Amino acid sequence: MKYVDEYRDAAAAQEYAAAIVRTVTRPWTIMEICGGQTHTIVKYGIDELLPKAVTLVHGPGCPVCVTPVELIDKAWQIAARPDVIFCSFGDMLRVPGTTGDLFSVKARGGDVRIVYSPVDAVEIAKQNPAKQVVFFAVGFETTAPANAMSVYRAKQIGLKNYSVLVSHVLVPPAMEAILNSPTNQVQGFLAAGHVCTVMGYVEYYPIAAKYRVPIVVTGFEPLDLLHGIYMCVSQLEQGRAEVENQYARSVRREGNTTAQDLMAKVFCVVDRKWRGLGGIPQSGLGLTAQYAEFDAEARFGLSAYTAEEDAECISGLIMQGVRKPEECSAYGTRCTPDHPLGAPMVSSEGACAAYYRYRRLRTHAPVVAGGSSRG
Amino acid sequence: MCLAVPGKILSIQGEDFARTARVSFGGIVKEVSLAYVPEAVESDWVIVHVGFAISLLDEDEALRTFEILKQMGELADLEKPAGEA
Numbered sequence: 001m002k003y004v005d006e007y008r009d010a011a012a013a014q015e016y017a018a019a020i021v022r023t024v025t026r027p028w029t030i031m032e033i034c035g036g037q038t039h040t041i042v043k044y045g046i047d048e049l050l051p052k053a054v055t056l057v058h059g060p061g062c063p064v065c066v067t068p069v070e071l072i073d074k075a076w077q078i079a080a081r082p083d084v085i086f087c088s089f090g091d092m093l094r095v096p097g098t099t100g101d102l103f104s105v106k107a108r109g110g111d112v113r114i115v116y117s118p119v120d121a122v123e124i125a126k127q128n129p130a131k132q133v134v135f136f137a138v139g140f141e142t143t144a145p146a147n148a149m150s151v152y153r154a155k156q157i158g159l160k161n162y163s164v165l166v167s168h169v170l171v172p173p174a175m176e177a178i179l180n181s182p183t184n185q186v187q188g189f190l191a192a193g194h195v196c197t198v199m200g201y202v203e204y205y206p207i208a209a210k211y212r213v214p215i216v217v218t219g220f221e222p223l224d225l226l227h228g229i230y231m232c233v234s235q236l237e238q239g240r241a242e243v244e245n246q247y248a249r250s251v252r253r254e255g256n257t258t259a260q261d262l263m264a265k266v267f268c269v270v271d272r273k274w275r276g277l278g279g280i281p282q283s284g285l286g287l288t289a290q291y292a293e294f295d296a297e298a299r300f301g302l303s304a305y306t307a308e309e310d311a312e313c314i315s316g317l318i319m320q321g322v323r324k325p326e327e328c329s330a331y332g333t334r335c336t337p338d339h340p341l342g343a344p345m346v347s348s349e350g351a352c353a354a355y356y357r358y359r360r361l362r363t364h365a366p367v368v369a370g371g372s373s374r375g
Numbered sequence: 376m377c378l379a380v381p382g383k384i385l386s387i388q389g390e391d392f393a394r395t396a397r398v399s400f401g402g403i404v405k406e407v408s409l410a411y412v413p414e415a416v417e418s419d420w421v422i423v424h425v426g427f428a429i430s431l432l433d434e435d436e437a438l439r440t441f442e443i444l445k446q447m448g449e450l451a452d453l454e455k456p457a458g459e460a
């Protein structure tokens with residue numbers, strides 16, 4: 001087992017696709033939550049292997065896409081300060097805010113650095129005691145343990161020049177917001193395998209029961225997705241609405257409890273705004289009182305700042321599964337990966353960028369193939 | 376940035392939250408924190424996200440995706456009318 005190539009086998013993919021064809025008798029709409037899954041689906045043409053009756057819609061699980069524009073502006077304002085080293089994951093740098101993106105601050109001489117891990121930002125703070133080092137702590141439950149550890153370590157070693165700009169979001173409240181919407185079309189979910197690796201899947205039981213939707217915890221390789229879709233349509237056809245785990249090689253029912261324990265020390269559940277979706281109560285994480293001294297918004301006096309989103313970008317409708325990227329009037333014209341108007345055109349996990357990259361120039365149906373690596 | 380990838384542990388050093396490993400991702404070796412997988416030992420496969428291992432991979436469970444496929448193939452063969460290859 002190498003845990004990658006086996007899951008890209010073209011023959012096995014065709015077999016799963018055939019099993020789905022045999023199972024489906026009616027139209028169904030399924031949402032994959034995670035942008036990483038959207039990326040695999042579009043790159044390998046998984047949706048084109050499916051029968052016409054199965055529609056996949058792309059969910060809000062891309063942190064780059066849902067970080068609200070006012071947080072991008074706050075990052076911009078902090079990064080522009082001469083006393084600051086601003087650290088971020090690379091794909092946040094091109095997300096447009098109202099004043100520009102983080103690359104534009106860098107171009108004007110701001111010290112903006114791309115880090116691979118939040119603990120790298122802690123190291124930079126240790127090495128630069130005369131500077132304020134700020135880390136842009138975005139992400140879903142998958143990333144929260146790593147970001148929590150950076151704050152935990154900073155407190156442990158008594159760092160006074162480290163802080164985090166937190167924009168953490170949680171998956172289950174977003175699923176409920178989608179299901180509660182009057183325009184909802186989603187009948188089943190593929191839950192994000194790495195979010196569940198951290199959190200487990202117990203919190204999905206009440207959602208499956210309350211809204212009568214099947215929820216299948218699913219991995220990220222082409223075969224994982226086909227297997228997850230097969231499990232989801234089987235439930236729908238049989239009238240079941242259960243939580244099932246396709247990604248059992250990584251996901252345990254209770255999740256990673258060591259990570260959850262540290263997250264609970266550093267973070268607590270708070271209301272959050274989502275770009276494109278608006279405010280969702282109890283849908284994110286903020287620092288607990290014990291770690292409040294590491295809050296960059298408070299440190300730089302930005303807590304009260306707000307901003308409005310661009311009106312042309314329909315990312316909210318795309319992330320609720322109501323529209324596809326091609327239906328946006330700016331797609332591929334005023335909005336491209338080189339000049340993104342909205343966030344889903346920035347990251348390769350954003351639906352608009354995935355369509356632009358893999359679908360625009362396609363003249364023939366793609367086949368799932370082994371060997372080529374993702375990302 | 377949400378990408379999390381499987382890798383194999385080559386060696387381990389340190390203790391508790393400072394425990395780290397050299398992990399091979401198809402030949403590319405990186406240093407990874409094992410803070411969240413205290414049970415990990417050398418030669419284990421882990422899922423790694425932004426420098427942290429977040430789970431151990433279970434080989435038996437991994438094989439299930441292919442077993443199900445095999446069973447489905449046999450079922451489909453049974454359902455085919457006689458004479459069809």
Ligand code: SF4
Nearest residue numbers: 313314328335342352
């Ligand atoms: S194409 Fe651009 S403007 Fe349109 S929804 Fe996607 S990101 Fe927004």
